[in-house]
Amino acid sequence: RFVxxxxxxxxxxxxxANHNSLTYVKTSKLLTDLKKxxxxxxxxxxxxxxLQESLRNLDRAFQNFFAKRARYPxxxxxxxxxxxxxxxxxxxxxxxxxxxxxxxxLGLVRIKQSRDFGGRILSATVSRAASGKYYLSLCVExxxxxxxxxxxxxxxxxxxxxxxxxxxxxxxxxxxxxPLKKLQRKLRRxxxxxxxxxxxxxxxxxxxxxxxRVHERIAxxxxxxxxxxxxxxxxxxxxxxxxxxxxxxxxxxHRLAKSISDAxxxxxxxxxTYKTELxxxxxxxxxTFYPSSQTCSVCGYQNPLTKDLSVREWDCPACGTHHDRDVxxxxxxxxxxxxxxxxxx
Numbered sequence: 001r002f003v004x005x006x007x008x009x010x011x012x013x014x015x016x017a018n019h020n021s022l023t024y025v026k027t028s029k030l031l032t033d034l035k036k037x038x039x040x041x042x043x044x045x046x047x048x049x050x051l052q053e054s055l056r057n058l059d060r061a062f063q064n065f066f067a068k069r070a071r072y073p074x075x076x077x078x079x080x081x082x083x084x085x086x087x088x089x090x091x092x093x094x095x096x097x098x099x100x101x102x103x104x105x106l107g108l109v110r111i112k113q114s115r116d117f118g119g120r121i122l123s124a125t126v127s128r129a130a131s132g133k134y135y136l137s138l139c140v141e142x143x144x145x146x147x148x149x150x151x152x153x154x155x156x157x158x159x160x161x162x163x164x165x166x167x168x169x170x171x172x173x174x175x176x177x178x179p180l181k182k183l184q185r186k187l188r189r190x191x192x193x194x195x196x197x198x199x200x201x202x203x204x205x206x207x208x209x210x211x212x213r214v215h216e217r218i219a220x221x222x223x224x225x226x227x228x229x230x231x232x233x234x235x236x237x238x239x240x241x242x243x244x245x246x247x248x249x250x251x252x253x254h255r256l257a258k259s260i261s262d263a264x265x266x267x268x269x270x271x272x273t274y275k276t277e278l279x280x281x282x283x284x285x286x287x288t289f290y291p292s293s294q295t296c297s298v299c300g301y302q303n304p305l306t307k308d309l310s311v312r313e314w315d316c317p318a319c320g321t322h323h324d325r326d327v328x329x330x331x332x333x334x335x336x337x338x339x340x341x342x343x344x345x
Contacts, residue, residue: 001076001083003031003043003054008073011062024059031055047105053086053123081212084127094124094138101136111136118142130212151279155239157334159292159326160268162259165229167326169241169334174229179221180262187214226268234275241337242269243292243329244285284337296321297331 010030011022022030031051035043043051064070087094093104100108103124119142127135157169165176180187190211197204233240247266251257269283276283286292294306301318305311312325 001054001078003051004058005075006034007031007055007058008075011058021062024055027055027058028052045105047085047087047103049090049104050085050087053088057086081130081208082128084125086123086125088123089121094121109136118146129216130209131216132209132212133216148278148280149235151234151238151281152236154237155241155334155338156233156237157241157330157332157337158233159243159329159333160245160263160265161326162256162263164326165263167324167330169327169330171324171327173326176263177221177225178262179218179225180258183214183218187211187218190214222262222264222267226264226271230268230271230275233272234279234281237276238281239284239334239338240272240276240281241284241286241334242272243290243333244288246288284341286333286336286340290332290336292329292332292336293325295328295332296323297328297335 007022007027007030010027014020014022031043034040058073061070061073065072087104089095093102095102096111096113097108099110099113101111101124102108103126117138117140119140121138122141123139125137125139127137129135155169158166159168160166161176163176165174167173190207194204194207194211197207245265247260250260272283291302294302294304296303296316296319298321299316299319301316303314303317306314306325313323314325315322
């Protein structure tokens with residue numbers, strides 16, 4: 001944090017004074033001089049690679065700003081409850097020994113390893129969550145083929161929803177865990193207790209941690225559910241068809257915004273994108289305005305009465321087929337996606 005803030009100020013002042021943009025290489029040389037000063041000699045006690053990675057983060061922040069992908073870099077606060085640092089593995093300085101991991105300058109640290117892995121460790125990121133728990137993420141270099149496995153070659157269409165997470169073209173329905181809704185009462189209670197505590201008191205810090213742990217549990221339930229569902233879909237299917245949704249626009253509806261955020265459709269589609277590719281499949285998206293819920297999946301008749309969202313089941317006036325609204329939509333999404341793919345081919 002100190003190195004990031006110091007050189008952010010240096011780069012800002014240099015540009016204001018001389019219109020000269022400092023690069024990572026120049027700031028790296030300045031960091032060496034900074035360590036030699038009497039008042040900042042304590043920087044030599046810190047892992048040197050972690051300081052270099054902080055400079056890389058600063059340089060990347062400026063690159064994102066110039067590319068208009070992010071705002072101008074901001075100073076980091078020492079009062080932030082979520083903190084992290086990254087260090088590189090040089091000369092086998094990061095390695096797992098039994099139930100411990102060796103980290104530069106820290107030595108052996110006891111860990112609970114979530115899973116075994118093979119390959120060469122490139123870097124490690126140590127982070128402290130707002131709940132006070134510490135996590136270690138390892139970036140490992142492995143052969144791409146060892147991660148992927150062939151899928152089962154099936155095809156599936158998916159229609160996401162709020163009451164149920166999604167209905168597919170096979171007629172299956174996956175329930176929505178609603179983690180925020182289920183823990184809303186507990187979260188509200190802990191937030192009320194937090195609001196009653198005196199500022200900067202020990203009791204307020206304890207109450208803040210309790211609120212953070214509820215938020216962390218909600219996020220963990222949601223993340224675990226999404227990973228399991230997306231992995232299963234990617235392993236079983238060669239083609240996964242979904243509807244392209246303007247989720248950012250849908251969140252402007254304040255009646256549905258909380259439920260949409262709780263379902264986390266964006267993260268679900270993001271995971272499906274890279275997991276289908278990893279398993280040799282493809283994710284196809286159908287146009288937002290395609291009337292998947294109004295069209296009969298058997299004869300193609302478009303029923304305008306189903307625009308009413310309260311209509312969950314309907315009979316086709318043309319062929320008499322009885323439809324479940326969401327399952328019918330999933331079948332249409334799959335059919336439309338395959339048609340669009342054949343036209344492009």
